[in-house]
Amino acid sequence: MFDRRLIKYFDWGLMALTILIGMVGLGILYSALTAGNDSGVVHILFKKQMIWMCTGFVVMMIILMIDYRDLDKINLFIYALCIALLISVILFGKIGGGSRRWLLIGFVRIQPSELMKIALIISLASVYSTSISQAGLNFRKLIKPAVLCVIPFVLIVNQPDLGTGLLLLLIAGSITLFVKVERKVLYTVSGICIAAAPLLWYGLKPYQKSRILTFLNPDRDPLGAGYHIIQSKIAIGSGMLTGKGFLKGTQNALSFLPEHHTDFILSVLAEEWGIMGCSALLFLYLIFLFWGLNIAYNCRNMFGSILAFGITTMIFWQIFINIGMVMGLMPVVGVPLPLVSYGGSSVITNMVGFGILLNISMRNFSSN
Template identity: 60%
Template sequence: MMFDRRLIQHFDWGLMLLTLMICFIGLMTLHSAVSAGLDGGDQAYFMRQMVWYGAGLVAMTAVMVFDYRNIDRWSYVIYGGIMVLLICVLFFGKTAGGSRRWLVFGPVSLQPSELAKIAVIVILSRYYSRRVKPGGFTLRELIYPALLTIIPFGLIVEQPDLGTGLTVLLISGSMTLLVKVERRTFLFLGGIGAIAFPLVWFFLKEYQQQRILTFLDPNRDPLGAGYHIIQSKIAIGSGMIAGKGFLKGTQNTLSFLPEQHTDFIFSVLAEEWGFIGASLSVLIFLTLIIWGLNIAYRCKDPFGTILSFGAAALIFWQTFINLGMVMGLLPVVGMPLPLISYGGSSVLTIMICIGMLMNVSMRQFSAD
């Protein structure tokens, strides 16, 4: 098959620039985050993240090169393969921090729950794109996509990883609202959700309940469950308008800020670059999300539209939850900031999402 030169002409340089800007911010913030609190870990963490960025760019390119319509054809294979990985985690996974989330392949640790977000986006895009109708989906028609969502959600929560499981539900819900739900079905599901929501409390593990109570009142246990959020808010507030400067954040350098290279890395950024730097970073993320939604809006193919929207929804929810978490607006659930927090599986997942957006954007001409 001959290469279509129009793909180069339609390459989305804007999307690529936004991605590289976020990666640059991530590397600089990670360098600062690990240079103080982790003994000799600066080069190790920094270099490993560089390797993951490289692997992410390779994955993004691979997804971008093949026509996204092939993703449609292979959706069940992709979904099934990732579900198998999730099942393997329960039996052979590596345990760390009280959770069994990683599969180890030699020197590489992979977190399949991150890839499960991609699986849900792909499989729901296939299902919904074949059944889109003006009146919206009925309750019966939503049973199958609900099962496709509940399977990975259940496997992820079992690890346990409530934050990632919640993201899967939010992505699925966002995609479902995009394709529209019949009015009666929407009201029925809304009522069921309102009734069931308070009951969720009794199914949470004790540490998860403590996180919610700490969110409501961080000072109830300032040296225990509330420590993370209190120190995070101190770091963000101490940055003030212009910040303390690169590598000069005291909460970070004095090791007061926990998980400073993963979940709470935005606190490091805000302390060093202040309100101005934090706002610019959020603006770049917002631009990236709007860019993805615009790709979905311009696409004339239902599968491409839903796929692009799902990818944008993933980036939005992960960014929204992380920022809300570090600022004390949401409970702490262990959510990495896309392309900023340290972590290979998260980087791969976001890069694949961007690759899908790039894929659809580059092939707009083929649907004209």
């Protein structure tokens, strides 16, 4: 039977914030795809993004009907399904931009590595909720979570998609620190990572090494690997305080800015609306992050608390890495800006995450 208290405790503020960020994202994307187009025809990618947004909203509503605690019971199924999709990418995936990251299911193209973020968060929340202790987790209790992380990491890096693979590790690491580990574990793992960092260089592919070297010195290849970062900086700098105005960004309109509708869409916002426009979007993200952390802090169910923190962390790292990329503070690794960058799988994944947060918030009154 439907519990009327769910309506009473529904988080209308978070819902409004989600819709507002989505609408801002559509506005920025419209400009990124339309600027310089005098035909007046709405770009097909914008129409697709609107469809994905609507689909994501429907998925979010469906998630609200399911008690989030039931995810704990089926976490292995969700994880196994996403792993099977990642394996299917290796066997049957479509190649685009030199990578095999997408599956074509009917007329829909999905990116399983995006969905894997949610699956990993749910699985880690399930494992940690039953093994958490006041003293912190020891090495033995970290074996299972480590295996859960390594399997998708290896499959995703093999596509190759180092950016999403590292994002999974960042999310997992943040959740692990949230539930607390023993000091000796923290020191040992930190030491191993520092010692292994130079060795990882030899395992990188040539284009990945080029991106890192370009990050350190974009001018080493201004017409090649460094072109993205240089044009992004020009777009951001030319916007100054208030920007050039809606649809008036020259770097975007004249096609100087690559990937302007995906990875570098924040550069479009910076050129057209300046620092003020970027600050407004970042302020909305900041409100969301604090809202998510508040849900995690106030949840009286350990699984729900870890799950809410994991979703919030996923959004945070995507924002942090994307901003770092467009400003030239981090290597270009292809991480989209949540609900702003074009991409169906990214939109659905983030809307699922927002739906889970809403689910936890509205059911907190009945948490055990």
